[in-house]
Amino acid sequence: MMAKAHVTTTINGDPVEFLCDVEQTLLDVLRDELHLTGSKEGCASGDCGACSVVVDGRLVCACLMLGVEAQGHSVETIEGMATGDRLHPLQTKFLEHAALQCGVCTPGFLVAAKSLLDRNPDPTETEVRYWLAGNLCRCTGYDKIVRAVLDAAAEMRGATA
Amino acid sequence: MRYEAPESVGEVVSLLAGDGPRGRVLAGGTDLLVQLRAGMIAPDVIIDIKGIGETREIRENGDVLVVGAAVTGAELGEHATARAMWPGVVEALELIGSTQIQGRASLAGNLCNASPAADTVPALIAAAATCTVAGPSGTRNVPVEDVCTGPGQLSLGDGEFVVAFELPKPPPRSADAYLRFIPRTEMDIAVVGAGVSLSLDEDGWCTAARVTLGAVAPTAILVEEAGAALIGTGCGDAAIEATAAAARAACRPIDDKRGTAEYRTKVAGVLAARAARTAVERARNA
Numbered sequence: 029m030m031a032k033a034h035v036t037t038t039i040n041g042d043p044v045e046f047l048c049d050v051e052q053t054l055l056d057v058l059r060d061e062l063h064l065t066g067s068k069e070g071c072a073s074g075d076c077g078a079c080s081v082v083v084d085g086r087l088v089c090a091c092l093m094l095g096v097e098a099q100g101h102s103v104e105t106i107e108g109m110a111t112g113d114r115l116h117p118l119q120t121k122f123l124e125h126a127a128l129q130c131g132v133c134t135p136g137f138l139v140a141a142k143s144l145l146d147r148n149p150d151p152t153e154t155e156v157r158y159w160l161a162g163n164l165c166r167c168t169g170y171d172k173i174v175r176a177v178l179d180a181a182a183e184m185r186g187a188t189a
Numbered sequence: 190m191r192y193e194a195p196e197s198v199g200e201v202v203s204l205l206a207g208d209g210p211r212g213r214v215l216a217g218g219t220d221l222l223v224q225l226r227a228g229m230i231a232p233d234v235i236i237d238i239k240g241i242g243e244t245r246e247i248r249e250n251g252d253v254l255v256v257g258a259a260v261t262g263a264e265l266g267e268h269a270t271a272r273a274m275w276p277g278v279v280e281a282l283e284l285i286g287s288t289q290i291q292g293r294a295s296l297a298g299n300l301c302n303a304s305p306a307a308d309t310v311p312a313l314i315a316a317a318a319t320c321t322v323a324g325p326s327g328t329r330n331v332p333v334e335d336v337c338t339g340p341g342q343l344s345l346g347d348g349e350f351v352v353a354f355e356l357p358k359p360p361p362r363s364a365d366a367y368l369r370f371i372p373r374t375e376m377d378i379a380v381v382g383a384g385v386s387l388s389l390d391e392d393g394w395c396t397a398a399r400v401t402l403g404a405v406a407p408t409a410i411l412v413e414e415a416g417a418a419l420i421g422t423g424c425g426d427a428a429i430e431a432t433a434a435a436a437r438a439a440c441r442p443i444d445d446k447r448g449t450a451e452y453r454t455k456v457a458g459v460l461a462a463r464a465a466r467t468a469v470e471r472a473r474n475a
Contacts, residue, residue, distance in 0.1 A: 033192060050190045050192040053222065074219055074222075074223065074286070077287065077289055087288050087289050087292050088292040088293050089289045089290070089293075092217075092219050092223070092289075092290075092293060093218060094192065094215075094218070094222070096192045096194075097218075099194070140289070144288075158375065159288050161287050161288070162287020162288055162290065162376065163287075
């Protein structure tokens with residue numbers, strides 16, 4: 029039995045230490061070791077985006093990264109998106125636009141959409157659709173999601189103008 | 190399975206070489222982790238090369254642009270110099286996967302996964318890129334076209350790994366382009382890919398051209414006859430059609446769910462012609 033790896037990282041701004049097996053992906057660690065179950069496992073092969081997280085400012089699939097690779101890096105998950113009880117504008121707009129049904133893809137869409145708006149506060153619809161091409165939703169048909177993202181972007185621009 | 194994150198090229202070579210544990214190199218992991226999960230590979234040790242400075246940097250060095258093995262698609266895409274010098278190579282890497290994949294996927298991973306349909310490999314070969322390969326007897330420079338020998342097969346020896354790529358700085362009035370065909374707009378694997386890199390003289394005559402194809406043979410192929418059909422011409426319709434015909438003639442594809450051999454051969458000619466036109470247009474404006 030191999031000893032577990034000891035990993036020191038930052039998650040949603042907080043210093044975090046965990047033990048994991050080398051085989052465990054970052055998604056396995058988030059869900060099974062740290063009980064941050066907002067990130068979902070859809071495909072476990074990088075196709076669906078339900079496990080989207082941001083590592084050192086880059087949007088990635090947590091299922092395609094080993095937990096041990098988080099050593100010394102900064103991870104942002106869906107659990108860090110709201111501020112206390114105050115939802116992020118994207119979360120509010122997803123609710124307003126009914127941009128979710130079963131909800132499994134929603135955390136990944138929110139993390140991915142926030143990563144887009146952090147870089148580009150005024151994306152076109154085409155830019156939103158291409159940025160989110162790696163997030164699959166089998167319920168909504170995407171249209172409500174895209175409208176929610178564009179609406180959130182408009183509101184956030186207004187709030188900062 | 191062990192995980193090692195060495196900080197020097199020499200340590201990676203030591204971990205990979207000899208009769209010790211079987212190691213696999215990890216860069217972005219977008220292929221490696223899928224293969225691990227599927228049980229296709231069972232290495233004793235995973236060697237993460239991202240902690241080595243040379244694998245992570247993009248820098249100009251004399252006549253070449255050096256791109257580290259583990260530089261991601263997102264990073265290369267944001268690099269203005271790389272985009273200006275080799276737009277075809279950058280667009281080939283950016284075609285791979287989603288935004289999430291772009292955050293991790295690397296040139297070396299795409300090359301060493303050795304898929305015949307890899308998007309960056311035809312583009313890199315068209316660009317006459319070389320790899321810096323480190324191994325037990327030092328480092329050597331290997332043309333990209335000499336790395337893959339078949340699906341999943343590499344010419345690299347025991348203990349060797351790709352540290353970086355060198356892309357020659359193009360002469361004036363030069364440009365490249367890469368196109369692939371997929372039956373949708375995003376998130377798919379090439380049915381056929383075509384890369385073209387060429388140079389024009391002051392009067393617009395083609396002085397050098399390299400044409401490559403992906404997904405129509407066991408490895409990406411450099412089609413010398415297709416490049417030769419452009420050289421010495423003004424890249425008019427007849428020359429472009431001769432390039433397309435040479436590209437079709439070089440195809441040795443298989444039938445599979447993505448396309449029949451006949452279809453791939455036809456599309457290879459279309460893409461080679463379109464990529465050539467795009468490269469000519471870019472070179473005229475370069």
